[in-house]
Amino acid sequence: MKLRSFGRTGVDVSEIGFGAWAIGGAWGDVSSQDAKAALHAALDAGVSFIDTADVYGDGRSEQLIAEVLKERGGARPFVATKAGRRLSPHVAAGYTRENLTAFVERSLANLKTDCLDLVQLHCPPPEVYYQQEVFGHMDDLVAAGKIRHYGVSVEKVEEALKAIEYPNVKSIQIIFNIFRQRPAALFLEEAKRRNIAVIARVPLASGLLTGKMSAGTTFAADDHRNFNRHGEAFDVGETFSGVPYEVALAAVEKIRKLVPDGVPMAQFALRWILMEHGVTTVIPGARNVQQAESNSAASALPAIPAQVMQALQQIYLHDIAPYVHQRW
Template sequence: MNLRKLGATGPTVSAIGLGAMGMSGMYGPSDRRESIATVHAAIDAGVTLIDTGDFYGMGHNEMLLAEALKGVPRDSYQLSVKFGALRDAVGGWNGIDGRPAAVKNFVAYSLQRLGVDHIDIYRPARLDPDVPVEETVGAIADLVAAGQVRHIGLSEVGAGTIRRAAAVHPVCDLQIEYSLVSRTVEAEILPTLRELGIGMTAYGVLSRGLISGHWQAAPTGAGDFRAHSPRFQPGNVEANLRLVEALRAAAAARGATVAQVAIAWVASRGEDIVPLVGARRCDQLAESLGAAELALSPEDLQRIEAAVPAGAAVGERYPAHAMAALDSEDRGV
């Protein structure tokens, strides 16, 4: 596994990271034993960066990772943890809390659930509209000084917010959705990151399975986030799958799978970008990690982007209420 450095001040991590969210119910039921086996397989393959959130399964994901990583040398992997999303006992969402006192409360619980003495990258999951980002980042900076956090990250914020946060404390990376079908970051956010020496961890590189090459236009199960995703709705999903079929032809010409080509395309955008793959089964992980060996030529890239042109996807990446909460989607920033 090749390595990449997250920004000018961040850690050196595996060129592909593992996103663990799907192991805690966001895409329907998952198998605990298979999830743990997948984490083990990722570590064995040289994956060092593991991404989670304290609200994934209301703490379930962190406890799952604690079990999976028990006995693994702490200096052999990096934990990236998002915080701030408020949930209720039935899985509802109740906003974001970025207050300094809340930040220090959240980290205490995460350290306990994860069974570690520090978190490598700590980041607010979303911008709290009622708390200046300077206050939230300042609270994480206190945790860095205390040794409980090593680096500060951001998630789904726009260029203006990135600048304000970086003025308080060095930021190592921005976690944001970036894929062949989600490319709005290229206009302003990515240039801002590069100007400031901040890396990117890209999630949704397969658009939640939509461009994996395995998705069928069928109803999603109970508890599956995609049941409410605009891109998976009738009418939209069929149009989007036509893009996937065009991508399949480009992948076949390269002797790779659709998923591998989609992941490799994100990785090709720059050495400062680390794709996160959301595999929750060993077979999914094995296919995804094959992208690490796929060096795309200029001709490959031209063929891929002709198959899935920028802006070709039908439907937004989140439902309307969730899109409205994304600072990163504020076109006026």
């Protein structure tokens, strides 16, 4: 497993991380046994970065991570969580000192630690990016020893560019994959210039880029790929990267022809992200041991040839960009 520097934190993390949304909820049923086994497998494979949030399974994801880390003992991986989406309604006025402190205290208890490695504002409303006092509250939580670093998880490139104007924002989490290439045009260059860590989420476009889905694939009632296809519960870009399902399936068939023999498409899609040196770590989810091991193996794949990268860009520009490029 290769490591990359996590921005200005002084910490190196695995370039393939573990996205812990799926083991919390909203991806269909995942047993605690399978969730913990997947996390153990990822850590055994050299993963040293885990991404979770206080709302994943209403704390279940954080709690499962704490259980696994207790079972393993020894040095802890770098664990990033998020705060803000517990607000109901989720509005900018809720990003108060009192609420943020309460969210952090809850995550501290769930993760069974006395200081959180990284807390990310969890896709806050657009107004929050213009409220300096919110970032001041985060500075105070650092000063109080509750959190070591903070960052922002964003929906849009413009939000990412605004967030990194705040001097103590150490990381940005953003959707970046073969179907969402816009961050590479400007944001990733600016992040490199400022030494901002970049966490690439939704790397497999909610599973589409595994190449295992079809028009007949069905999803459980509690799976966001069933209930959020049109943004009914949260930003539609989080589900299938915002690409209409049938459009994406057709593009996947074109991508399939570019995948080397013997390489799973999921690993190929993860390796595509790692070709961008502005990315620090990629956080695919895993519901079982096999997925966790396969995801981790992407770090060992050779570089993708330039002509293949160009072909993937053309598929994006012609088939996908009209649906997503200017929206996010």
